[in-house]
Amino acid sequence: MNFTKNTTVFDKMVFPKKPNYEYVGEYFASKVAESSIKIANPNTGDDIERMNVIISNYIATQQLEKTTRKLTAKRNAYQQKRKCVLEMWKDLQVKEESFRQNFIRFNQFVKENQEKKERAANKIMEQNSLKQERERKMNALLEICEQIKKVKAKMDANIGRYRIYEEFLMEVVDYDSSMQSINDLLKRYDALIEARKELNDIQQRDLNKLEKAKSNLMKLIEEKNFIIMGLNNQIANLQARYENANIKALESETLVTQIKNNAVKQMAEIDMVKNSIWNVYVHMAASKKHPIKIKKEKVEEQIMYLNRTLTELAKINRMIKKKVVKGR
Template sequence: MAVNKKDLAPLSFPKVGPEKIVREYLYSKATKSLTKKFPEWDMPRMEPSTELVAKKRELYDVEQRLVDKRREANKKRKEMNAQWRDLEDRETILRENFIKFNKFVKENQEKRERAERKLSDEKALIQKRSDDITELKKNYDHMLSIKLQMERNIKNHRMYEEYLQNVVKACSTFRTVDDILDRYETLAEARKVLAERQEEDLSALEDARNEMIRVTEEKTLHIMGLNNVMAELQSRYEAAKSKALQWELMVTKIKDTCVDKLRELYEVRRSCWNVYLQMCKRKEIVPELAQDDIENQLLFIKRTLLELKRITKISRRRATREGTRPNMRSTRTRRFF
């Protein structure tokens, strides 16, 4: 019999998030697999043998499940080991491929860098050769212009050569034109040497004059400095003399003060010794310290004064307590009545 969908009530789904529905589904699956235990009052009473059989059956079921779980675990372990070995093989292959690729990249990078360096060197060499060619062309043009200029100068000085040749023919002292030129160079060199010597002599005289002026000024300044130093030393001598008189007076005063302080110290020592003897006498003990042992005497006097201070405090406390006792008795009597 076919069901008419129009006769069915429309389906309504709750508006709940998918994560909540999945959580409820997983929770229901987990609670379904849990072992259900009924309360003791709802279970029928069983004999011990029946309970033993039930427990053995449960133990058998548990052992069977344990065996199944162990088989499943061994199977999963084998699959895991196979996957792990496969991953290790893939890792090894990947590492080798990575090393090869890295080596390939490094080699290509080195080749590229070498090619770029070689290209840059070739470009620099080409540029250098072009610059050298340009420089050589400039030098060639310059030398050519110098050659033309020299040729023009030779043409212009041709008359001098003819004049020197006529001189050689007329004068028997010179055999060739070169002798005339050598004689001229010798005379020019001698003139130059004489001029340099005269210049050196004049320079030496000027240096000597400047040195004499400098020494004179220096010695004059030195004498003036010595005069100033002498005047300063004279003033310092007068000041030191007055300071010496002042310090002599101060030393005399210090000596007088030292004599007074020594006298006071002697009096203090004698007083300490007398106080020490009086305290020993009051305490009825034999003095054991030497007369010049001032430090231990002062310590003994200090300890004695502290003892007297403690005794005074104790006596004051006792006097205060004895003075307050009658008042306390009267208050107690009043309270009692």
């Protein structure tokens, strides 16, 4: 912080950090101290009374100048002390920053040291595990070597025992001029084995194809059987429906025959009734000596004529009965 020559004490304000009620006692104490301070004592200077106003003013002016010089000296001393304090403060800030950087570097150094320590520990553990793994592999290889040695010894023992087969193979090679050595015989044997294997593979493929074709044929037969069963069910249903239709047709034909017979009977009865009505009409018309004007097909008019005639006969009968009753 840079200060100029015009800088005063009050440029930097300091605000209290404690609650206000804690400063009440200090406030009253400062008031008491302020009242006890004597800025200019008129009786200073060899304790001589000075009643003259000019002398009193002169003395007060001298006292004010003296106090001003003291205040200036105090201010200069304060500025010097403030500069010292600021320089010390800057030095402390530099030291603080240096200490902070050193602390950060120390923390980083500790962290790096811890990481290096952990990496070293991990590397040691990896080396130990790798060492154990290699020792285990070495032991396994040693066991395999021991087994190979045992197998070699066993094979050496078997070679001497199987020498007779080698001699037999040499005799076979000598017998067959197409083979020059045992390797040719073994190659031919391998070729025959490969041919046999290939033939077996071909046979197996053919068998697989046959099995697949058989399974497909069985599936096809099964599907066709299901279709045939469905068709048989449909035929059975259609046959049942046909039989039911035949039965209903026979019933309908019987009913139609009965209706026709009943209709024939009713028509015969109607014809008989019509003939009877016609005969009665003709008889009544002849009895009444009326001409036959109504045709034979007009049955309703004939019935109306018969009704009128019967009505007239009923009236005549009532009149006759009345006359008979009166004559008695």
